Amino acid sequence: MCALLWRGLLIQEGGIKLGTGLAQRLCSHPRYVRSSRRSQGVPVMGLELAPQDYPKVIRDEDFAEQLHGHTVKDPYRYLEDPDSDRTCQFVDSQNLLTQGLLDKCQSRSRFRDLMRDLYNYPRYGCPRHEGNRYYWNFNSGLQAQAVLQTQRNLDEDPQVLLDPNKLSDDGTVAFMAKDGSATELPDKLENVKFSSMAWTHDGKGLFYNTYPKKLQSQAGELGTETDANINQRLSFHVLGTSQAEDPVILAIPEHPEWMIGAEVTDDGSYLLLSISNGCEPVNRLWTCDLTKLPTDSSRGSLDLKDFDVAEGKHRLPLTKFIDNFDASYSYVANNGSEFFLHTNLLAPRYRVVKADLSQFGGPDNFTDVVPHHPQDLLQWATALKGDNMVCCYLRDVHHVLQLHALSHQQLLQDIPLPGLGSVNAFSGSRKHAEFFFKFVSFIEPGVIYRAELGDGHVQPSLFKRSTVKGLQPEDFEVRQEFAKSKDGTMVPMFIFGRKGFQQSSCNPLLLYGYGGFNISLEPSFSVSRICFILAFGGVVVSTNLRGGGEYGLEWRAAGSLHNKQNVFNDFQACAEHVIHQKYTCPAKLISQGGSNGGLLVAACANQRPDLFGCVLAQVGVMDMLRFHLFTIGHAWMSDYGDPGKPDDFDVLYAYSPLHNVRVPEDGHQYPAMLLLTGDHDDRVSPLHSHKLLAELQYQLAGRTNAAQRNPLVSRIEVRTGHGAGKPTEKVIAEAADMLSFAAEVTDSAWVRC
Incomplete structure (x- = not known):
């Protein structure tokens, strides 16, 4: 998927060719001003960094290993020790540099205020009926963590059962209550x-x-x-x-x-x-x-x-x-020794089967209860009172709910949903006839419905609805389009912005991706994305890349192990699609991804630096030769491969972000890059981001005559981990820093009145 770098022609392979008028406008954009101005010391934009602006980072050129016939240098191995003086000095100096840049972001304080204002809305969890009480999570708006509430019936006022906000001064202690109940x-x-x-x-x-x-x-x-x-x-x-x-x-x-x-x-x-x-x-x-x-x-x-x-x-x-490890099996229900299981055995898009534990003779004795569907993905199933079971399907990356019989093959009815979105929470059990589910979308913050089983048709009724002050879902528009990847695979994406938004190459566009671990990126509501749309007239695109679970096991396998390059090709194809369709242009295109998605956007920055104006890589896996050695990294070999095996090593080495930083030809630059990590991330250790950042700064800006002026920096959060349970104020501060940085480096003006 190689493309011509921008040399005034602005021509890319794959059928994308930008018009002359657009080329003239983009070539006048500060990012593409020729280096002659820079050599005269004329600032191109407020966040420009010269080589001498970066902290001095110790580099051990002599540290190298022989791995499967390759000499692999690892000059920043010392950054793997989070407690060493050199690592602490690195973190302090990088944070100092980044804070200085963020302070120059003109929209930072306004974005933070806007997000705090819009984030201040009530958020409800699905009630769960346990014993003679209901339990649910509730956040009034700006509470650091949701509070667990309880009530005897749905008409009375709730009482607080557990408030995690009292467990720490800064809101960094969170809890999860299984089955909706908790006590101290x-x-x-x-x-x-x-x-x-x-x-x-x-x-x-x-x-x-x-x-x-x-x-x-x-x-x-x-x-x-x-x-x-x-x-x-x-x-x-x-x-x-x-x-x-x-x-x-x-x-x-x-x-x-x-x-x-x-x-x-x-x-x-x-x-x-x-x-x-x-x-x-x-x-x-x-x-x-x-x-x-x-x-x-x-x-x-x-x-x-x-x-x-x-x-x-x-x-x-x-x-x-x-x-054995031939398939997956998860529990749905049981009647004594008769078990009902959700499985992908001989069913790449899953099915529900039953088998008697006391007479089990192997998977050949499974009986289908909900057969495999050739198009729709059966994501989960929950048994309810009587002979009832709710099944949730993913159909072209939006949810469909159905009520089935539990004991035998029978579709009882479809359960209506209000639009194209996802059921991100469900509450029901075999003890009760009622159930609850929460529907969200890119433009719907959350609607909770209550339904009750009976002799007739099940009709959900509105129970609770979250509303954001001053926002209405009808003020926005969501489109689903498909990009053609390098091998011809059609890759879905959701594109959303204000109602009737124009397809213009001047739009700042946030392109989000993940593509791995059988995880599906379903429609979800994000205050920060809505703020991006409102503040900068932006467009947001959520991609559904191979490696995820959107279309079952084949979709996952097509983006895993030796097929991992397909994920990067898919993301780059989505970028090319939104450029070709004039939703944006490369100078305005911001890529974002976290964890495995951090790996995605960093690898794509190496492979196609011409496609992006800014890269936001959150808690990414960046060293693909040593990821398996730290914390839970060994579990990721199922998706990435084993660096200890020669064939896997060759694939990993070819796309590892740390090992593929290259100076672009003819004095061109990498996009501006902001790497984000947490010093208490015990899933993807911050060492990944530290090492990549040091390599980026050395390779691209380590010489006095380097052309790189787009900043290459990191934001290292303290007292936070991989992301789950992050307190509200930290969520707001991180989003404001990320997106005001992205707006500044893409020259995206504040347009909200």
Whole structure:
């Protein structure tokens, strides 16, 4: 997907050819002014950086390794240690540089004010009916974290059950309440990470995961550790006891990278164990009959001390229902030993099957309850009271809800949705006839519907609706279009902006992508994107690249392992499409991605620097030769490959952002780049962003005669991790910094009155 760099012709391969008038306007844009002006010291734009403006970063040129016949330099290996003096100095100097640039962003304070104003709207979670009460999360607007509320019936005023905002001064403590209920207890569990939380139905015991090695960095601070997380264990805790008494009931030391997910069935009779090895959508499924385990008569709880494998005691009596990694299996419901499972076995777009655990003879004995659909992706299924089950399909990247029979093949009815969007929350159980679901879209912040099963047609009714002050969904417009990728694959994308927005090459455009780990980018509401549209007259595009789960296993496989380059081709094709259709131009095109999406936009910046005016890479995986060595990185080999294998290494080395920074030809530049990371990110360690940033600054701006003037900087957040649970004020500040930076470097004026 190589294209001609911009040499005044503005011609790209792949059928894109920009008109003369547009070429004249873009060539006068500051980003494309010839370097003669720069040599005279005339500023091109306020955020321009000269080589001497960057901090001096220590570079160890002698550090190199021989890997599969390649000499691979790693001059910034020392930045892998988060506690070293050199790393701390690097972080401080880079943050100082970045803050100086952000202070020059003319729209920064206005964007922050606008976002704070629009973010201040009530946000409701789906009520969950447990026992004789309802539980739901609620954020009044600018609270750092959502509050867990409860009420006996839906007509009375709710009461606060748990307020995490009181657990820390800066709002960085968050919680998740499974099954919608929570309470504060004196019990304290430590060393818990990537954990299940599976309660016994008596509410007295909890299955959870730990690691044998204490989680902490050399400085002793949680969240900054980089050691590989291996040998996960499953423990059992009885309320009112010390964690030191908790037995380790399952460990798999012969497979240190396997992970154990625990779940208790709806009837409380079985413990289900989902055993995974990486992020591929496959797992083993083991079961344990809890009714046959001993109990502690004094506490009335399970007594599993005799199954403490750490003490060399008896092994937990397990039935290895599925004991291979051929497909994925997730629990939907059970009637005694008859189980209903959501699976992709012989069904790349998934199906629901039933099988009797007591008479199980292998997958050949599965009976279809909801058969595989050739076009629509069956994302999930939830069993309700009686013989009912709600199924959620993804159809061309928007959701469809249906009510099915649980015991046999029968579609009972479609459940109407208000438009093209997604059901991002659902609440229902086999104990109750009512259920709730939350619908969102790119322009709808959240509508919660309540429905009740009966003899007739199920008709959802409005329960709660979130509204943003001064905004109406009808003020905006969403279009779905398809880009043709390099190999001819049609790649969907959603394009949205103000109602009736013009297709103009002057539009600033935010292009977002992910493309990996079987994750689908469904329609979702984002205040920061709405602010971008309002503040700068912008257009936002959300892409659905291969590697994701939008069209099932084949779509995922086409963008994974040795096919990973397809993801970058897809994203570049989407960029070319919006340029060709005159939604924007390269100078105004801003790419954004986080985590695996951070890898995406960084790799595309290396491969096609001519396509983008700005790159926002959040918490990205940037060193593809060493990602597997840190925290949970070994689990990503299912998508990326194993750098220890020669064939995988060659593929990884060819696109690794860290190892493919190249000076563009003829004195041209990389787009402005802002790398964002958190110093407590224990998923994708900040070392990835640190090393790439140092390499970018050295390769592109490390010489006095370097042409690079577009800034190459990072924003390193303190006391935050990978993103989930980030307090509201930090969300607002990060968005304001990112998008005001992007507006400044793309010369996008503030247009909101």
